[in-house]
Amino acid sequence: MKKYTIGIDLGGTKILAIVVSDKMKVVSRSKCKTKSALGIDGTGFRMKESAEEALGDAGLSWKDVGNIGIAVPTSVDPQTGDALHAPALGWKNQPLRTRFQQIFRKKIFLENDGNLGTLAEFKCGAAKGFKHVVGYFVGTGLGGGIIVNGKMHTGVRGCAGELGHEIVEYHGRKCGCGKLGCIEAYCSKTAFCRQFQKLIVADGMKSILSEYADGDFKGIKSSVLAKCYNAGDKITCRVLNGGFYMLGLAAANQASVIAPECIVFGGGVMEALSQKAMPFIKKGFVENLFALSPNDVKLKISRFGDDAVPMGAAVYAIEKGEV
Numbered sequence: 001m002k003k004y005t006i007g008i009d010l011g012g013t014k015i016l017a018i019v020v021s022d023k024m025k026v027v028s029r030s031k032c033k034t035k036s037a038l039g040i041d042g043t044g045f046r047m048k049e050s051a052e053e054a055l056g057d058a059g060l061s062w063k064d065v066g067n068i069g070i071a072v073p074t075s076v077d078p079q080t081g082d083a084l085h086a087p088a089l090g091w092k093n094q095p096l097r098t099r100f101q102q103i104f105r106k107k108i109f110l111e112n113d114g115n116l117g118t119l120a121e122f123k124c125g126a127a128k129g130f131k132h133v134v135g136y137f138v139g140t141g142l143g144g145g146i147i148v149n150g151k152m153h154t155g156v157r158g159c160a161g162e163l164g165h166e167i168v169e170y171h172g173r174k175c176g177c178g179k180l181g182c183i184e185a186y187c188s189k190t191a192f193c194r195q196f197q198k199l200i201v202a203d204g205m206k207s208i209l210s211e212y213a214d215g216d217f218k219g220i221k222s223s224v225l226a227k228c229y230n231a232g233d234k235i236t237c238r239v240l241n242g243g244f245y246m247l248g249l250a251a252a253n254q255a256s257v258i259a260p261e262c263i264v265f266g267g268g269v270m271e272a273l274s275q276k277a278m279p280f281i282k283k284g285f286v287e288n289l290f291a292l293s294p295n296d297v298k299l300k301i302s303r304f305g306d307d308a309v310p311m312g313a314a315v316y317a318i319e320k321g322e323v
């Protein structure tokens, strides 16, 4: 068996490639912007370049690499192991895995990003040792994943675990998916930015965020959000804390369906804020929980932070590769 595995997170805004050793240690990483307009092949080559850069930094080459796992922002068919559509990237009717395999000339394992982030935390992170686990990943969107009886639950056509599109408010805020009231429209960077745009630009409220955004809050970084949040900026705290409360409520809904022992919260935004979001998530969770006691369900912050999704991709490629 080759000693190293590549895990790649193909996100809507960035590509993150990591090299993982057979001891499940991240030995190097490389990041670049996703340019989905380049299409599947162009993006495939960007992922390959990122992986090569990470390998180079660790003094390794392709001959040291076994399988490759790629996390995609869409559902993956468990029958074929491939995905035909990636709405977040604007791709339709193209077999992603088949095309990526031609570019990498290696065996590739594809799975949904939220599922893989949850898998990483379950296998070797914050949720290790639990059998039933739910994961939420707050990034540009809101990813999710479910582990039941120690197994990733993917459901019909791989569509399970799309926790970001659970409706938490009837006829509520418009979500990127076209529906109204999805939790992603309340707790994701896209949702936060829309609120800033409304409160600061349209309603003229004052915020130190304006110093970083130049009137357009779309591309605002998690680190800037954390900075303004930690500085106690009223608008930032109001928007984020409101979103975290709603996330806790969504998690309580899931708890009544799955009754998990542990719920993990990760993603770029969570990592930047560390434990500070937790009291608000917990409040939303406890106030809306049914049957279970808050003590039955451990709420935890992701151990791997930004690496959770690519780490899960690597874990998945290693496990699948051995079968």
Ligand SMILES: [Zn+2]
Pocket (backbone or CB within 6 Å): 164, 165, 175, 176, 177, 178, 179, 182, 184
């Ligand atoms: Zn939605």
